[in-house]
Amino acid sequence: MTELLKEQAGFSFAGRVALVTGAGRGIGQAIAQELHRGGAKVVVTDLNLENALTVARGLDASEQTAIALRLDVREKHDFENALAEIMRRWDKIDIVVNNAGHAKRTPIDDITPEEFDDIIAVNMRSVFLSCQVFSKPMKAEGYGRIINITSLASHNGGTVASPHYAAAKGGAATLTRYFARQLAGDGITVNAVSPGPVSSAKGRLSHLLDEISKKVPVERFAEPSEIAAAVALLASDRGGYIVGATIEVNGGLHMT
Numbered sequence: 131m132t133e134l135l136k137e138q139a140g141f142s143f144a145g146r147v148a149l150v151t152g153a154g155r156g157i158g159q160a161i162a163q164e165l166h167r168g169g170a171k172v173v174v175t176d177l178n179l180e181n182a183l184t185v186a187r188g189l190d191a192s193e194q195t196a197i198a199l200r201l202d203v204r205e206k207h208d209f210e211n212a213l214a215e216i217m218r219r220w221d222k223i224d225i226v227v228n229n230a231g232h233a234k235r236t237p238i239d240d241i242t243p244e245e246f247d248d249i250i251a252v253n254m255r256s257v258f259l260s261c262q263v264f265s266k267p268m269k270a271e272g273y274g275r276i277i278n279i280t281s282l283a284s285h286n287g288g289t290v291a292s293p294h295y296a297a298a299k300g301g302a303a304t305l306t307r308y309f310a311r312q313l314a315g316d317g318i319t320v321n322a323v324s325p326g327p328v329s330s331a332k333g334r335l336s337h338l339l340d341e342i343s344k345k346v347p348v349e350r351f352a353e354p355s356e357i358a359a360a361v362a363l364l365a366s367d368r369g370g371y372i373v374g375a376t377i378e379v380n381g382g383l384h385m386t
């Protein structure tokens with residue numbers, strides 16, 4: 131595909147190296163596909179290596195432009211190992227999408243301190259660790275795009291989600307603004323995409339599908355590709371003046 135055709139098909143990520151967390155399925159998979167379609171070399175990471183491998187092989191079975199790595203976003207050394215592998219292969223990292231997340235709808239009386247901490251680690255501390263590790267090579271390069279996937283729960287306190295998830299996503303939104311200010315002068319933009327209900331959650335919300343859809347002005351869940359479209363703008367060169375912003379992709383369910 132020529133560069134011109136790629137541009138017409140969406141944003142161009144030619145020459146860029148991107149990493150997506152939690153990309154073994156759902157929204158992360160759609161983001162990996164979007165970035166790869168635009169010409170990026172993509173590192174598909176997930177806690178579940180099998181799923182990450184399936185996604186990466188679907189993009190490029192030869193591993194020239196897409197590879198899979200196991201990366202548990204709760205572990206700093208997993209981020210460091212991923213960075214070392216990326217530097218060995220491609221010598222830079224341009225785009226990082228912190229997508230991995232995990233919600234638990236545990237009744238409030240049953241939430242243990244351990245579960246609370248784990249939800250914070252997966253959804254919020256992960257954003258800190260990722261920015262901490264990947265901002266260094268981006269600073270050296272003078273270029274970077276970091277996109278954090280938050281949630282409508284960060285705005286409304288959570289309806290179907292539990293309080294630890296909503297609080298963690300709120301913390302991820304705050305970290306987005308912190309790092310955005312800190313890194314803007316180094317050519318690195320940090321922004322968030324905040325989805326409302328997405329079809330990847332339909333299995334988990336099967337008893338609430340009709341009720342939720344009726345509340346959304348567009349009367350349906352988003353497709354993962356519709357979240358990926360907003361990520362693409364923020365990940366592109368053309369998004370360079372968007373700093374510390376949150377793009378809400380929720381079908382009008384919440385308007386600010």
Ligand SMILES: NC(=O)c1ccc[n+]([C@@H]2O[C@H](COP(=O)([O-])OP(=O)(O)OC[C@H]3O[C@@H](n4cnc5c(N)ncnc54)[C@H](O)[C@@H]3O)[C@@H](O)[C@H]2O)c1
Nearest residue numbers: 152154156157177202203229230231281325327328330331
């Ligand atoms: N689906 C929705 O309705 C919705 C709404 C708002 C926000 N979000 C957010 O969007 C992101 C993606 O959601 P999704 O619907 O695709 O979820 P999903 O459950 O379909 O996929 C999440 C992926 O993250 C991986 N993952 C879980 N824990 C991990 C860890 N510790 N380290 C690395 N990977 C891990 C899982 O293996 C899975 O592949 C999440 O951050 C979620 O909170 C989703």
